[in-house]
Amino acid sequence: MDINITISGEAGQGVKTLGSLVARVLFDRGYYVVQDESYHSRIRGGLDATTIRASDVPHHAVQPLIDLFVPLASSVLPYHRAGNGHESEIGPSTRTLCDTKSGIDLPATTRVPAVERATTLAGDARAANVFLFGAVCRMLGIPLAAATAVTRKELPAKILEKNLPVLEDGYAQWVMEAWSLPARKLSHHLLANASQSIGAAAIVAGVKFYSGYPMSPGSGIMNYLAAHAEQYGIVVEQAEDEIAAANMAVGASYAGVRQMVSTSGGGFALMVEALSLAGMTETPMVIVDAQRPAPATGLPTRTEQGDLWFVLHAGHGDFVRYLSAPRTAEDAFTLTLKAYELSSKYQIPAIILSDQQLADTLVTVPRWDLGEVHLDRHLAEPGSYQEPYQRYALTPSGVSPRLVPLQTDWPVIVDSDEHDEAGHLTEDLDNRERMVDKRMRRQRDLLSDMEEPLVLGNGPTLLVGWGSSFGALEELVLDHPVDLRLIHFNEVWPLRTERLLAEIKRARLVVAVEGNATAQFAQLIARETGKRIEHTVLRYDGRPLSAAYIEGKLHDLEVI
Incomplete structure (x- = not known):
């Protein structure tokens, strides 16, 4: 069973509420759920849409072709029809559920008096989305009791009682039960997006200080940690700007506090x-960059994989960094823990590249345990360093013994100028060369901590991807295992190339698939290996990659 439900309307019409109710009832029925959010950067008007994919097997991406379409306004129809560089999401098999007076006239349309009945029963036309939730559940063959239970959990107490009769009335409407979704067993799972997964992993890692400034789509992590701050003893600081937030984070880490x-x-x-x-x-230092289309303000509420080269080279001068790009919300949890481990082990910045698709898309993931696990802070123990203590002592690995202030009686001296082993400013040029070499030596051992990329399929055409493209690519390759093969990276710097070179060597054709305009990861591969990937599938219109989109582009290349 695999069904795609799209709810679409103007901002302020309650699309998010209706989408949350539908996603939750499907999850509670035991189905794997993907809930993708698409919205314009405005308070009223424009387009708000949520697509919910429910299946009896796990997925990490939605499909564009709609099975059940619930438009709340006729003005949204152009966004879902063919045009603007994409195929129509409304197909011959699409069933539509809408209000009687919406003016929407699509094939296989069921019209119900949602606004009228909501106004009569609840005294508020905005309750029409609850009415439509009842009708949707009826069409899906979901019992009223299940719909009521979800409504009681999701709606605020102050409006719950007046909305329950609206729900029941919507469920009682004559609509065709087009699907049958019996209850299944799915235990120890939850619905979460990558922002929540990263926030949860930060709690597990022992983060006690968060600093940031609100910016979509990166604010979800701040919201999650703020909601759990009191419970887990976290200081959440909304700084005056991003400059202050980043410098606060460096100061907190110097003082021995895990930060984000x-x-x-x-x-x-x-x-x-x-x-x-x-x-x-x-x-x-651990930083999350949730990417969105750029340059400048770009499209604040859309998705893109456009910051790879930027974060890889950000900051003046040469220094080592770790860069990861989660494939899924579940992967985001694991890679966040690893970011803290490697950042502490090598005393370097670790950057996690999320994006709007990952940050906002709810998916079914295994339930995590927020009890703290042991992550080594890699602080020096008494007797493990020579005295007097030197914060930047030269070592074969390039990693010096790290103390934090007041851990011992020795002062911990740091300096943003070039410094000697004790941390004191110096302009000794021979020392400068030794210190640069020391800092850069850590990259060799860091590379050995990188995981091999994931390989799926055994076809002659090799698809190369990274980060959030995984869900779409995985689905496509599993549908075409004889034609396609996938190599996919979730750790992108330092870059492991051994398996990549082996897979390129045995491929008939290599295609890079990315959510940006310039094939940034393919460029990185060319720089590091000398292997130029000639064929690309690139998407940079703000929409997420889907299996159907990639398949269409591969047809154009006559690959499948």
């Missing part, structure tokens, strides 16, 4: 001086 910063590309642009400061002072 999250932002999007425009905010990250203001953080690069602090990033360089962390590189020079060898201070662990």
Whole structure:
């Protein structure tokens, strides 16, 4: 069973509420759910849409072709029809459910008096989305009791009682039961997006200080940690700007506190001086960049994989960094823990590249345990370093013994200028060369901590992807295992190339699939290996990659 439901309307019509109710009832029925959010950057008008994919097997991406369409306004129809560079999402098999007076005239349309009945029963036309929730559940063959239970959990208490009769009335409407979704067993799972997964992992890692400035789509992490701050003893600081937020994070880490910063590309642009400061002072630092279309303000509420080269080279001067790009919300949890481990182990900045698709898309993931796990802070123990203590002692690995202030009686001296082993400013040029070499030596061992990329399928055409493209690519390759093969990276710097070179060597054709205009990851591969990937599938219209989109582009290349 695999069904795509799209709810679409103007901002302010309650699309998010209706989408949340539908996603929750499907999840509670035991189905794997993907809920994708698409919305314009405005308070009223424009387009708000949520697409819910429910299946009896896990997926990580939605499909564009709609099975059940619930438009709340006729003005949204052009966004879902063919045009603007994409195929129509409304097909011959699409069933539509809408209000009687919406003026919508599509094939296989069921019209119900949602606004009229909501106004009569609840005294508020906005309750029409609850009425439509009842009708949707009826069409899906979901019992009224299940719909009522979800409504009681999701709606605020102050409006719940007046909305329950509306729900029942919507469910009682004559609509065709087009699907039958019996209850299934799915235990120890939850609905979460990557922002929530990253926030939860930060709690598990022992983060006690968060600093940031709100910027979509990076604000979800701030919201999650703020909601759990009191329970887990976290200080959440909304700074005056991103410059202050990043410098606060460096200071917190120097003092021995695990920190987190999250932002999007425009905010990250203001953080690069602090990033360089962390590189020079060898201070662990974890930053999340939730990418969105750029340059400048771009499309604040859309998705893109456009910041790879930016974050890879951000900050003046040469210093080591770790860069990961989660494939899924579940992967985001694991990679966040690893970011803290490697950042502390090598005393470097660690950057997690999320994006709007990952940040806002709810998916079914295994339930995580928020009890703290042991992550080594990699602080020096008494007797493990020579005295007098030297914060930047030269070592074969390039990693110096790290103390935090007041851990011992020795002062912990750091300096943003070039410094000697004790941390004192110096302009000795021979020392400068030794210190640069020391800092850069850590990249060799860091590379050995990178996981091999994931390989799926055995076809002659090799697809190369990274980060959030995984869900769409996985689905496509599993549908075409004889024609296609996938190599996919979730750790993109330092870049492991051994398996990549082996897969390229045995491929008939290599295609890079990315959510940007310039094939940034393919460029990185060319720089690191000398292997230029000639064929690309690129999407940069703000929409997420889907299996159907990639398949269409591969047809154009006569690959499948």
